[in-house]
Amino acid sequence: MTIYMGVEDLCRLVEQVGVEPFILGIADRIESDFRRWEAFDKAPRYASHSPDGVIELMPAADRARFSFKYVNGHPKNTKLGLQTVAAFGVLANVDTGYPVLLSEMTLLTALRTAATSALAARYLARRNSRTMAIIGLGAQSEFQAIGFRAMLGIERLQVWDVDPAATAKFRVNLADQGFEIVAAASAPEAVLGADVVTTVTADKAQATILSDNMIGAGIHINAVGGDCPGKTELAPAILSRGTVFVEYPEQTRIEGEIQQMPADFPVTELWRVFVGEAAGRRTADEITIFDSVGFGIEDFSALSYLHELIEGREDLRRLDLIVEPNDPRDLFSLVARRRTVQQQAA
Numbered sequence: 001m002t003i004y005m006g007v008e009d010l011c012r013l014v015e016q017v018g019v020e021p022f023i024l025g026i027a028d029r030i031e032s033d034f035r036r037w038e039a040f041d042k043a044p045r046y047a048s049h050s051p052d053g054v055i056e057l058m059p060a061a062d063r064a065r066f067s068f069k070y071v072n073g074h075p076k077n078t079k080l081g082l083q084t085v086a087a088f089g090v091l092a093n094v095d096t097g098y099p100v101l102l103s104e105m106t107l108l109t110a111l112r113t114a115a116t117s118a119l120a121a122r123y124l125a126r127r128n129s130r131t132m133a134i135i136g137l138g139a140q141s142e143f144q145a146i147g148f149r150a151m152l153g154i155e156r157l158q159v160w161d162v163d164p165a166a167t168a169k170f171r172v173n174l175a176d177q178g179f180e181i182v183a184a185a186s187a188p189e190a191v192l193g194a195d196v197v198t199t200v201t202a203d204k205a206q207a208t209i210l211s212d213n214m215i216g217a218g219i220h221i222n223a224v225g226g227d228c229p230g231k232t233e234l235a236p237a238i239l240s241r242g243t244v245f246v247e248y249p250e251q252t253r254i255e256g257e258i259q260q261m262p263a264d265f266p267v268t269e270l271w272r273v274f275v276g277e278a279a280g281r282r283t284a285d286e287i288t289i290f291d292s293v294g295f296g297i298e299d300f301s302a303l304s305y306l307h308e309l310i311e312g313r314e315d316l317r318r319l320d321l322i323v324e325p326n327d328p329r330d331l332f333s334l335v336a337r338r339r340t341v342q343q344q345a346a
C-alpha cells in the first residue's frame, strides 16, 4: 500500500514540525543531495505549454529512489480562485518500482522553493544581510521570508505587490513572526537599501520587475518568478553585470532569466559551489543572481525528507494504488472474482 499525504495531512505535519524547521530540514536534504549530484539521473522537465500556462513533469532518481512531480503554472488562476502553482508527486523504490508515497506538493513546493532559495543565498548573499526586498506577495512569499530569516538572518522586509490585497494578506500572515515589514509604494522603493532582492511575481510575460538602475553593488538577487519560456523578471543588463548561479543549466537556459542571453552565457552550477569546486560570492561588491526555476532533485529531496518524517507511522492513510492479487501473474483473478460475484448476485 502507498502512503497518502493529502493537503490536511501535510498541513497537520507542518504545524507539528513548524514551518521554519520544516524548511531547514528540506534545505539540509537539498544540500546533501546536490553534493552527490553525479549520483542522480537528471533531465530538463517535460513541459506542455498553452496560452494560459504550462503543465510540467519533473523527475529525478538515484540508485534507491525515483520521484516525479506534476506541477502547473497558470498566472491567471488566482482570478478564478485557483492556485497559480498546484502540484502533487510520487516517491518510488527503484528496486521494485513500487510507489511508497503519493503526496500533495503545492505546499511542499512552496517549502522546498524557499529552502532552495535560502540555501543558495547562504553561499551567495553577503554574510551580514539583514534586509530583503520581496516583489510579488503571492503564495510563495511568506515561505521565502521565513526561509531567509532562518538561513540568513533576514529581519527587515521591504515589500511590493501590484495588488494591495496581496500586501495586506502578507502582513496578516507574518504579523506574529517578528519581522519589520515595510510596504513600499513601488518596486524601486522596495529595493532601495536591500541586501537581498527576491522577485516572485507571476505573469506569463517578459516583464521587467527589476531594471538595471535599481540594482546596486553587492546585492544578491533571488529570481524565482521567471521559470518558463517567455516568462522573465530581470532586465538582461543585470545578468551581464552580475554572476549567475543556476540549478541545472540544460533546464535553466530554456526557462530561466538566462533565456534572454546567448546560449553560451556563463553560469555557475549551484552544486559545484556546495562541493567547493566553484566560488560562491567572491567580493562584497559583486552582484550575485540565483536564476531559480525549480529542479527535480529539489522535489526528490523534499519528498525524501517528508517520507523520513512519516515512515513507520501507523496513523497515515494508505491507498491501494497498486494491485495485490494472490498470485502476481493472475491479474485477471481480480476482475474474474468481481464478475463471479456479480453473476451470483444476478
Ligand code: NAD
Residues within 6 Å of the ligand: 073, 075, 078, 084, 085, 109, 113, 135, 136, 137, 138, 139, 140, 141, 160, 161, 162, 163, 166, 187, 200, 201, 202, 203, 207, 209, 223, 224, 225, 226, 227, 292, 293, 294, 295
Ligand atoms: P501567485 O500568483 O500566488 O503570486 C504572484 C504575485 O505576484 C501576485 O500577488 C501578483 O499580484 C504579483 N505580481 C504580479 N505582477 C507583479 C508586478 N509586476 N509587480 C509586483 N507584483 C506583481 O504566484 P506564486 O505561487 O507566489 O508564484 C510566483 C511565481 O513563482 C510564479 O511565476 C511561479 O511560477 C514561480 N515559482 C517558481 C518556483 C521556482 O522553483 N523557481 C517555484 C514556485 C513558483
